[in-house]
Amino acid sequence: MRRSIPTVVVTVIGLILLADFIVANPTLDRVAGAVSEWIMLLAAAAALTGAIALVATHGRALLQRGTDRIGSAVLLLGLALMLIAGFRPGSSGSSDPMTRWLVAALLAPLIASLFALLFFFLLAAIRRGLAIRSRETSLMVVVALAVLVLLLPLGGALGGWLAAAAGWSLSGPIGAVFRGMLIGVAVMGAITAARLLFGVEGTDE
Amino acid sequence: MSSAWRRRAFLAPIVLLVLLSLAELAPRLSALQLANPDASRAEALRAALAAVPADGVALVDIDADLGTYPEVRPAVRAALDQLVRRGVRIAVVSFSAEGRAIASAELDRMQRLAPAAPLLDLGFRSGAEAGLVRSVRSIVPEGVGGAVAAEIRRRGGGLAAFDAALLIGGGEIGPRAWVEQVRTRVPQLQMVAIAPSVLQPELEPYRASGQLKALLATVRDDVAYVSAVGGWSAPRPGVAPVSGREPSALAILLGMLVAIGVLVEALAGHLLGPVGSPASRGQEER
Numbered sequence: 001m002r003r004s005i006p007t008v009v010v011t012v013i014g015l016i017l018l019a020d021f022i023v024a025n026p027t028l029d030r031v032a033g034a035v036s037e038w039i040m041l042l043a044a045a046a047a048l049t050g051a052i053a054l055v056a057t058h059g060r061a062l063l064q065r066g067t068d069r070i071g072s073a074v075l076l077l078g079l080a081l082m083l084i085a086g087f088r089p090g091s092s093g094s095s096d097p098m099t100r101w102l103v104a105a106l107l108a109p110l111i112a113s114l115f116a117l118l119f120f121f122l123l124a125a126i127r128r129g130l131a132i133r134s135r136e137t138s139l140m141v142v143v144a145l146a147v148l149v150l151l152l153p154l155g156g157a158l159g160g161w162l163a164a165a166a167g168w169s170l171s172g173p174i175g176a177v178f179r180g181m182l183i184g185v186a187v188m189g190a191i192t193a194a195r196l197l198f199g200v201e202g203t204d205e
Numbered sequence: 206m207s208s209a210w211r212r213r214a215f216l217a218p219i220v221l222l223v224l225l226s227l228a229e230l231a232p233r234l235s236a237l238q239l240a241n242p243d244a245s246r247a248e249a250l251r252a253a254l255a256a257v258p259a260d261g262v263a264l265v266d267i268d269a270d271l272g273t274y275p276e277v278r279p280a281v282r283a284a285l286d287q288l289v290r291r292g293v294r295i296a297v298v299s300f301s302a303e304g305r306a307i308a309s310a311e312l313d314r315m316q317r318l319a320p321a322a323p324l325l326d327l328g329f330r331s332g333a334e335a336g337l338v339r340s341v342r343s344i345v346p347e348g349v350g351g352a353v354a355a356e357i358r359r360r361g362g363g364l365a366a367f368d369a370a371l372l373i374g375g376g377e378i379g380p381r382a383w384v385e386q387v388r389t390r391v392p393q394l395q396m397v398a399i400a401p402s403v404l405q406p407e408l409e410p411y412r413a414s415g416q417l418k419a420l421l422a423t424v425r426d427d428v429a430y431v432s433a434v435g436g437w438s439a440p441r442p443g444v445a446p447v448s449g450r451e452p453s454a455l456a457i458l459l460g461m462l463v464a465i466g467v468l469v470e471a472l473a474g475h476l477l478g479p480v481g482s483p484a485s486r487g488q489e490e491r
Binding site: 148 | 333453457
């Protein structure tokens with residue numbers, strides 16, 4: 001019974017949205033619009049719940065002198081700063097100059113710097129990968145080397161040839177592999193949805 | 206792990222950072238070319254944005270990720286500048302929290318550089334893809350006024366009111382979601398996209414099929430586009446260029462050569478000898 005209620009809800013909502021997509025009917029349109037509003041409200045509620053849970057977890061870690069108190073303190077401080085910038089009296093929310101400064105001068109460079117560290121982490125991970133799963137990682141390294149060479153920013157005839165080859169490889173073999181993966185994911189998604197709708201999920205596991 | 210290897214691993218990133226900084230400061234070399242020699246993709250975006258009527262309304266969806274946005278930022282700014290220079294009315298919207306943060310900063314910048322530009326901030330629409338679907342019918346929030354908002358409402362108030370949509374893609378809500386959710390409902394809306402390289406393989410089929418009128422999804426195409434619309438140069442003396450300084454091809458080349466060197470060394474060490482190879486070092490580290 002507990003499992004059938006979510007299944008019924010998912011089935012009904014899915015069918016309403018699908019029917020609205022196919023049939024032009026004002027009543028159906030209004031119902032589908034209301035369902036979309038509920039989904040947005042649920043997403044907002046989930047985001048709020050997540051934020052409260054985050055504060056509770058890190059607040060507890062701070063009070064109970066957890067292992068990463070500095071990290072928890074920085075997280076809560078950052079959260080408080082953003083909330084103050086957006087909610088202080090006279091603030092215009094996300095358009096407020098203070099919020100914009102925090103994003104443009106602090107948040108964006110910090111996240112971009114973290115992202116740039118991927119360069120080092122990826123190279124280190126490949127070295128370790130060669131030790132653990134050598135055959136697969138070797139193949140990946142060879143392909144990565146080929147793509148890197150094709151993307152070298154050289155001028156002249158050689159640069160033109162490399163750029164043309166890079167374009168072909170991105171739209172040809174690499175694109176084909178990626179599209180195959182996407183199609184596979186979509187098919188698996190459809191199968192999982194069908195199993196959920198017919199209540200057969202997890203029975204063979 | 207030996208102390209020599211540990212010292213090398215500690216010093217290597219520092220040396221690389223110093224070299225990258227020097228390369229960034231060095232004068233540009235003519236032997237290197239960052240812009241893609243095949244400018245067809247850059248030209249497609251330039252032409253698509255030039256085709257928006259001067260009295261038209263363009264929607265700019267900024268849903269990039271903060272991590273990958275620096276890669277596409279010059280092209281995004283150049284595209285916004287191309288629209289602003291022609292007097293096209295622009296409405297900016299976001300469906301992701303990170304996108305909203307970026308949009309807020311870009312709006313601030315545009316309002317400083319072009320105070321008279323007809324811009325409308327549609328803000329953040331919650332609900333991710335559900336919010337996107339909801340916007341097909343109505344995208345202007347209640348209480349938002351001004352000439353641009355009035356024009357969008359006069360045209361119906363939904364996504365069909367726009368002459369074109371410039372999609373700044375990210376991992377959460379990107380051009381793919383727009384093609385899947387909006388293209389099927391508003392087929393007449395012309396969509397062009399700027400996305401980071403990581404999204405290129407999944408977006409290329411949409412460009413090839415014409416569902417995306419234009420797509421920039423590599424650094425080399427971005428640089429070619431910014432060069433094509435004159436984004437690296439200042440519009441008049443004393444005014445900062447729209448897209449900042451052109452990325453240093455030498456710094457990028459240096460980073461790529463280091464990556465190639467590390468990969469070749471790791472692969473050769475693994476294939477040629479077990480003693481002192483990355484494989485044995487990896488086993489030690491484990």
